Amino acid sequence: MNTKNYNSLLEDLKNQEHYMEDENEKTIYDEKRKVEALFDRKLVCPVCDSNITVRSVKSSSIRILSRDSDFMIHYKEPNPMFYDVWVCPQCGYAAISAQFNNINDKQIKLIREKICSKWHPRTYPPVYDIDIAIERYKLALLSSIVKDGKISERALLCLKLAWLNRIKKDEKNEKKFMSQALKGFIKSYESEIFPIAGLDEPSLTYLIGELYRRLDDNTNALIWFGRVLSNTSAKNSIKDLAREQKYIIYEQRKNLAEHIEEADDRDSSDKKGFWKKLFNISKQSNA
């Protein structure tokens, strides 16, 4: 290797090292920033009476980036949704933070029998990633099923699992949980007293319509959006959302109809082309 090549290789390596150092520093800085945005809270588990610590995001560190049409909020990291399920590391009982202490004696007995007896104590790292968040929401869903909690509680957990899978870009699991959330919300709409999952009637009606739309059932989506628009107690903001989503469906239908028309035109001109070619061939063969 000549000196020039050697020097340039050395230079390349140096640059790479710098790059790696920068990347490592950036990762360490990001982790440090996330840890600083979190705080621990001490409480007593209502199921096993152990003293436990749960982690949350400081409200001063919560930054909203955007909102989706099904009420999902996108946050700058750390995402508070990742920390909104509290899990007792000692017994495995899990629930959304606001519902954690909302459990009666009969439900405690069921959780002890069916979850605590099979649970192996588990520790989590200081910062939760998307897979840990999904695992914790699934534990909350399991606790909710075992304690026979409200249908709307399970529906909301399924909706959040759909949202977490949206962040993960796992469309198959997003739709799977969304479809369960939709079934649960329809049942709770028919059987529970409002507010349901923190939503008033027009907002839940809209959400059901929007979940239908996202699951490609436009016919049912339009029925539920129609209910929002004819509800005299619905606020203008929720009516506007229903109108916007209705408009999206009509636009999609219009585009689809235009595509079909174009395809029909193409099809008939292809046929004309075929006859034209056939005629030319015949002429040539006659010549």
Ligand SMILES: [Zn+2]
């Ligand atoms: Zn416990």
